[in-house]
Amino acid sequence: MTSYEFTHQVPSEWVDYNGHMNDAEYNRAFSLATDAFIDFIGLDEAAREKYGYTMFTLETHTCYLKEMHEGDTFHITARVLNYDAKRVHLFLSMFNEEGKLVSTQEEMLMGIDQNEGRPAPFPASITQSIQTMYEQTKTEEQPKQVGRQIGL
Structure with missing residues (x-):
């Protein structure tokens, strides 16, 4: 399995009155990247139909580190x-064209049996893909944004 990367460009409709990418649009970008990640691990539209299985997002935490502007290209990687x-x-880590980290999102995803409408174990092939990705980075230091809490 090769490494995962999602690439996109900031469209004008994602720019707010401050002249930079709106916070909601960072979340849209991460949502699009998550959907692409789900496809990447083998749970694309055909597999979702075959297995009657999908994934839901349970929780997210976004950190905004640098501004993005209209037309800027960004790359999102998943770990x-x-x-x-x-x-x-x-x-998920979002990088600008210069390779600088501009935003992160930590997520918890849950596998769902669509016929039962409830959580269920991943199909074996999906588990294998997830395990392969995990094995590639499990010994790396955790990003400093992992597990953050909001507070004063």
Whole structure:
């Protein structure tokens, strides 16, 4: 399995009255990247139909580190921090064209049996993809944004 990367450009409708990418649009970008990640691990539209299985986002935490502007290209990478039979703890990093980290999103995803409408273990092939991604980075230091709490 090759490494995952999602690339996009900031469209004009994502820019707010401050002249930079609106905070909601960072979340849209991460959502699009998460959908692409789900496809990347083998749970694309055909597999979702075949298995009657999908993934839901349970929780997210976004950190905004640098501004993005109209027309800026960004790349989002994904790292599996941990997983179990039904959940993936995912960390997404957004980089600008210069390779500088501009935003991060930590996510918890849950596998869902669409026929039952409830959490269920991943299909075996999906578990294998998730495990492969996890194994590639499990010994790396965790990003400093992981597990952050909001407070004064």
